[in-house]
Amino acid sequence: MNGTMDEAALNEGRATGLRGMVGAWRERAVRRACLLDARLRTLAAEPEEGAATAEYAVVLVAATGFAALLVAILKSGTVKTLLTDIIKQALNV
Incomplete structure (x- = not known):
């Protein structure tokens, strides 16, 4: 009978240990799920946080290229002559 009691105690200890491990896994899974939920809610609240800055940078590069x-074009001799003629005509009126 003593061997049966030791076996029962051993089986109960295994069950308790297994329950403890499952409980710890469950607790970690719940904690990670909460963190993931918080991250997703943050991303959903501000999905394009850095997009405006990138768009401004692209627009500035394009505007600088257009200005150059x-x-x-305005420094070319043909355009200088054309603009000078337009101004002379305007002043003669």
Whole structure:
């Protein structure tokens, strides 16, 4: 009978240990699920937080390129002559 009691105690200890491990796993899973939920809610609240900055940067680069193109065109001899003629005509009126 003593061997049967030791076996029962051993089986109960295993069951308790297994329950404890499952409980710990469950607790970790719940904690991670809460953290994931918090991250997803944060992303859903502000999905395009950095998009405006990137868009401004692209617009500034495009505007700078366009300005450089205009300066190059306006410095050409043909355009200078054309603009000078327009101004002379305007002053003669």
